Amino acid sequence: GAVVSQHPSWVICKSGTSVKIECRSLDFQATTMFWYRQFPKQSLMLMATSNEGSKATYEQGVEKDKFLINHASLTLSTLTVTSAHPEDSSFYICSARERGREKLFFGSGTQLSVL
């Protein structure tokens, strides 16, 4: 089955630093990638959608300058949390969709803790 690899699984950083999270589709070309944020015991909140060949589309209320998304290739997307602050601490999950297939394949998530 399709596999999405997300790294790192967890990261602890100091306030003010930037953190990059990688999401790779290992055995398929991801024409669309999604980034979600999830607080404990809550739902997945869509942050942005990145379609092949175009810039990421951010959801309302998500700061594009703070959460930089780069869909570098059909197998790689990165989320960079710039100048992280404690309120950015959360579980971030990426997912990918292959052209012609309906379901999303998810990465294992990244737990970010900003001190």
Added chain:
Amino acid sequence: AQKITQTQPGMFVQEKEAVTLDCTYDTSDPSYGLFWYKQPSSGEMIFLIYQGSYDQQNATEGRYSLNFQKARKSANLVISASQLGDSAMYFCAMRRAGNQFYFGTGTSLTVIP
């Protein structure tokens, strides 16, 4: 705005019994997709079942079936013969025509031995 509602924050079911998890959605898109995902305590998201808005028949995947009522905009998940390993968070999700995926608030299911 697209909205997905799961009105049951928590559900309990006896092992081997069936359980229905509710999901209603709101969209004006003529074409959309509906999904259910399971999230155990480990955090991974596990795909369970998919229903296309134009599909005439309700989707089934093993012990999972989706009760799709398009006019009521509901897509309830039915789990038959519950197992202890079914205890997890369950999320209903919708893919819009514009390709965004949105998730409901989730239902925590606990299977009682």
